[in-house]
Amino acid sequence: MQRTDFARMRCPVARAMAVLGERWTILVLREAFAGTTRFDAFERNLGIAPNILSTRLSALVEHGILERVPDGGRHAYRLTERGRDAFPLYLAIRDWGARHLSGPEGPPTVMIDTLTGAPVQAPxxxxxxxxxxxxxxxxxxxxxxxxxxxxxxxxxxxxxx
Incomplete structure (x- = not known):
C-alpha cells in the first residue's frame, strides 16, 4: 500500500502533519522550547540516535522551523518565527497529555511563566x-x-x- 503524501494535500492540517507529525519532531521542538540549542544536548536529553536526530533537525531547518547558526566553532539550532508560532500547538499537545495520560501522581513537570510564576496553559x-x-x-x-x-x-x- 502506498503512503499518502500529506505535503501534497490542500488541507492545512495534513500539511502541518507532513512537517510536524513524525514521531520525534514534537519532542525535538519540546527541547528547543526548553532552550536546547546544541546537537549533543538534543541527543542527550531525548535519548535519540544521532542519525535520526540529524534527519529531524535537518527537516526542521528545511521547513524554516529551526535555523542552524554558527556558535563558537560549532553549530546551534535556534527557533525561527515559524518555529515560535508552533508553541501554542506544543502547549496543546502537552496539556492534553498531562491531563489525560499522566499517572495518578500527575505530570512529571509543570510549565510556569517566568514573569508571573503562574502555570502556562494552551490557549x-x-x-x-x-x-x-x-x-x-x-x-x-x-x-x-x-x-x-x-x-x-x-x-x-x-x-x-
Whole structure:
C-alpha cells in the first residue's frame, strides 16, 4: 500500500502533519522550547540516535522551523518565527497529555511563566466575549484557497459533512 503524501494535500492540517507529525519532531521542538540549542544536548536529553536526530533537525531547518547558526566553532539550532508560532500547538499537545495520560501522581513537570510564576496553559478557542468555543459550535467553510472539491465539501449548503 502506498503512503499518502500529506505535503501534497490542500488541507492545512495534513500539511502541518507532513512537517510536524513524525514521531520525534514534537519532542525535538519540546527541547528547543526548553532552550536546547546544541546537537549533543538534543541527543542527550531525548535519548535519540544521532542519525535520526540529524534527519529531524535537518527537516526542521528545511521547513524554516529551526535555523542552524554558527556558535563558537560549532553549530546551534535556534527557533525561527515559524518555529515560535508552533508553541501554542506544543502547549496543546502537552496539556492534553498531562491531563489525560499522566499517572495518578500527575505530570512529571509543570510549565510556569517566568514573569508571573503562574502555570502556562494552551490557549483555548474563545469568542470575542471570552466564552469558550466548543467543537460542535464550529462550521468549516471554503477559504480563499479552496478548490472545487473543497467548495463542494464545505460549501454553504453542506449538511452533515
Amino acid at each position: 483555548e478557542p474563545l469568542r470575542a466575549d471570552g466564552s469558550r468555543i466548543l467543537p460542535e459550535e464550529v462550521r468549516i467553510l471554503p477559504g480563499p484557497g479552496a478548490n472545487d472539491a473543497v467548495r463542494r465539501r464545505f460549501g454553504e449548503d453542506q449538511a452533515d459533512g
